[in-house]
Amino acid sequence: MEHIPVLLNEVIEQLKIKADGIYLDLTLGRGGHSSQILKKLTTGKLIVFDKDKQAIEETKEKLLQISSNIEFIWSDFKDFDLELKKLQVDKVDGILLDLGVSSPQLDEANRGFSYNKQARLDMRMNQAQSFSAYELVNEYSKEKLVSIFTNYGQVSHANNIAENIIKHRPITYTTELVDIIKESLPNFILRKKNPAKNVFQAIRIEVNQELESLNTFLEKVDKFLHKDSKVAIITFHSLEDKIVKNYFKKLLDKNQTLFFEQTQAKYIVKTIWAKQNEIENNKRSKSAKLRVLTKLEN
Structure with a gap:
């Protein structure tokens, strides 16, 4: 089955991609989101991560046909800071994290993710x-x-x-x-x-230590953001979503400043769900929730 990226239009719209910006797709999967980000870059750069080496191998050629302004990194997204340090990148314009399991992982019986297919118990992303x-x-x-x-x-x-x-x-x-x-x-x-x-x-x-990876990522992400940077995170179940929601709330609460007796926020957060026509075309999108954090000042 072809992997259909969830909330694709909403992600691209919310990231407000600058042609010369630096963007991270920390969960490459089959490249649905990355391909659209890459098309909008001219002198900018897209750095993509996945701990599933097969995802990188199957997507690399397709994305390089769109643009060479891309770096592929085989790594868990929780270690993104170590990889950015190697690339001498200290700030980025946008980050995407799609926490869903990709359709190919579910469809390939030998990966052992699906309860509908016989396979050896496995479920390793890496x-x-x-x-x-x-x-x-x-x-x-x-x-x-x-x-x-x-x-x-x-x-x-x-x-x-x-x-x-x-x-x-x-x-x-x-x-x-x-x-x-x-x-x-x-x-x-x-x-x-x-x-x-x-x-x-x-x-x-x-x-896959999924919740630990998410918590580790969130603890590190703010220092890589500058004014107008965006963090877009797609969750599929309440455990992940609660972690993201609480972290964004903590950032908002901690960074409210009193300015001439008015509260001035340093961040804003949006929450977006799939529209009905997307749900009809892609059942996976029904449980998806996109939370977007924008940093308003350095």
Whole structure:
């Protein structure tokens, strides 16, 4: 399946791309957002990151055909500051972070992300990483399994699922895990959406340390912004969105200044959802939320 970038028009509109600006796409994926940013640059530069090496390999040629004003970096976005230091970049005009799993990752059964396809348990975004869903499912204690299912997936009956996982070990394939999850749940839950969805989400978040990466990125990002710089972040579930929302709120609260008895903000924040026509054409966009931070002064 072709990966359709979510909220593409809204991202491009909100970034207000300058032809000579420096921009970061910290989650390249299949390059849908990057290709449109690149088309708007003349003397500017786009620096793209992905910890999935396959994403870079499959996208590089397409983007270089648009422009050579691009740098490809195989890295987790939480380390963006170290990579910018190597490039001697200290300020940027815009940053995009799309926290969704790309369609090719879900569609390629051997990546083990999908609960609808048989594959070895994996779910690693970075294939060079040794720890995978297989190690998590087969080595975590019951308490640790319950904790990640509850905290990262809001999974009901997490205790039953964890007990049954331990009872059926070793578990090798995604389909085995789905069957164990279904065995652990009452019929009224099975009649709703696929009960494996939230368990797989929780495992994926833990394997890839997704929330830790997001928190680390947010702690570092402000010092790379100057006046009018933008940070656009697309989230797909409440855990990520809460982290982004709270960080932006903290920045706003901390940086209000009293100016002639009027509050003067140093940042503004917008929140944008997909329009109905996009949702009809791309179901993934239904849960997407775009939060945009603009720095108003240095």
